Amino acid sequence: MTYRRITLPLFLVQEQRRLGGSGVFTALMTDICTTCKTISNEVNRGAMAGTMGYAGSRNVQGEEQKELDVLANDIFLYMIDQSGNWAGVASEELEDAYISRGSDGRYLLLFDPLDGSSNIGVNTAVGSIFSILRLPDGTDPSDERVYLQPGVRQVAAGYTIYGSSTMMVLTSGNGVNGFTLDHNIGVFVLTHPDMRIAEDTAEYAINASRERHWPAPIRRYVKECVAGAEGPRGKNFNTRWNAAMAAEVHRILMRGGVFMYPVDSENAPRGGHLRLLYEANPMAFIIEQAGGLAISGRERILDIMPERLHQRTGVILGSKNEVERIGRYYAEAEREETSAA
Ligand SMILES: O=P(O)(O)OC[C@H]1O[C@](O)(COP(=O)(O)O)[C@@H](O)[C@@H]1O
Ligand SMILES: [Mg+2]
Numbered sequence: 082m083t084y085r086r087i088t089l090p091l092f093l094v095q096e097q098r099r100l101g102g103s104g105v106f107t108a109l110m111t112d113i114c115t116t117c118k119t120i121s122n123e124v125n126r127g128a129m130a131g132t133m134g135y136a137g138s139r140n141v142q143g144e145e146q147k148e149l150d151v152l153a154n155d156i157f158l159y160m161i162d163q164s165g166n167w168a169g170v171a172s173e174e175l176e177d178a179y180i181s182r183g184s185d186g187r188y189l190l191l192f193d194p195l196d197g198s199s200n201i202g203v204n205t206a207v208g209s210i211f212s213i214l215r216l217p218d219g220t221d222p223s224d225e226r227v228y229l230q231p232g233v234r235q236v237a238a239g240y241t242i243y244g245s246s247t248m249m250v251l252t253s254g255n256g257v258n259g260f261t262l263d264h265n266i267g268v269f270v271l272t273h274p275d276m277r278i279a280e281d282t283a284e285y286a287i288n289a290s291r292e293r294h295w296p297a298p299i300r301r302y303v304k305e306c307v308a309g310a311e312g313p314r315g316k317n318f319n320t321r322w323n324a325a326m327a328a329e330v331h332r333i334l335m336r337g338g339v340f341m342y343p344v345d346s347e348n349a350p351r352g353g354h355l356r357l358l359y360e361a362n363p364m365a366f367i368i369e370q371a372g373g374l375a376i377s378g379r380e381r382i383l384d385i386m387p388e389r390l391h392q393r394t395g396v397i398l399g400s401k402n403e404v405e406r407i408g409r410y411y412a413e414a415e416r417e418e419t420s421a422a
């Protein structure tokens with residue numbers, strides 16, 4: 082009786098009824114679902130689609146854009162223009178906010194159309210990440226300042242991972258749910274209700290090639306993990322690095338773990354590596370809603386007051402007790418610096 086499954090459209094309608102919603106949120110999420118299904122199709126076609134190369138252009142971050150970065154961004158923009166549900170959007174691949182003319186939408190969409198771009202062409206997981214904010218009353222969506230809202234103001238957030246299966250993971254502040262795309266019927270189906278992150282873990286993720294740049298708290302934490310059962314942690318740790326934030330966060334939701342992309346001595350002039358508004362904030366909302374924690378090193382990511390559209394931040398997120406420990410190491414390092422000064 083495979084038909085007895087909660088599909089995402091059904092889930093949205095049930096949530097709308099339960100929360101007394103107007104249906105606007107359902108329409109917004111339906112837009113994002115269709116967009117991600119279309120991107121999933123392009124990703125799955127792989128080299129047959131001829132979109133595995135470079136686009137010959139650079140984005141506002143100075144990164145070389147891949148053809149699939151540009152295509153995924155175009156797919157989002159086409160949806161936004163056609164649906165008219167969105168007041169404005171901000172994308173990793175666009176320097177300025179994008180306004181859909183004639184829209185009467187009251188919501189803003191901030192997104193990373195294709196996350197894990199370095200995995201394109203090597204057939205490993207990539208994703209899309211999105212965050213939804215309200216357009217403050219009486220403001221103009223072409224004004225960059227309306228997007229500079231702290232993460233705690235997010236109405237909803239999610240990511241889609243294009244891996245061995247395509248999955249969408251969502252929160253609107255009432256827990257976290259995961260849906261798997263059933264290609265046979267072209268619909269996301271609820272397969273992972275009420276996802277929760279284990280408070281403890283023996284698995285960490287960080288790009289080890291950047292060790293020489295790491296700040297002292299991160300160097301201390303990783304050194305203790307590597308020391309294993311003979312070391313101060315008294316247990317062995319394993320490590321993973323997918324080079325796609327969406328895949329890292331998904332693994333952590335499934336089996337616990339901690340993901341770190343700290344501000345280090347090399348990326349500090351840029352403020353870190355990952356972007357606050359359309360990578361760190363949506364993932365921090367999901368992680369916290371699943372019982373984990375998300376900090377930049379010194380502060381809770383969702384409390385950071387954004388100053389620029391493409392602002393970067395340090396990211397340390399995952400299992401509660403590990404992130405708390407790393408936060409303590411940052412506080413201790415800061416105290417030592419202050420007392421040494
Ligand atoms: O190249 P590195 O240092 O492994 O960094 C990988 C990180 O950069 C990212 O690829 C940045 O995202 P984009 O691919 O969307 O630019 C993250 O997904 C990933 O966690
Ligand atoms: Mg990204």
Ligand SMILES: [Mg+2]
Nearest residue numbers: 173193195196
């Ligand atoms: Mg990207």
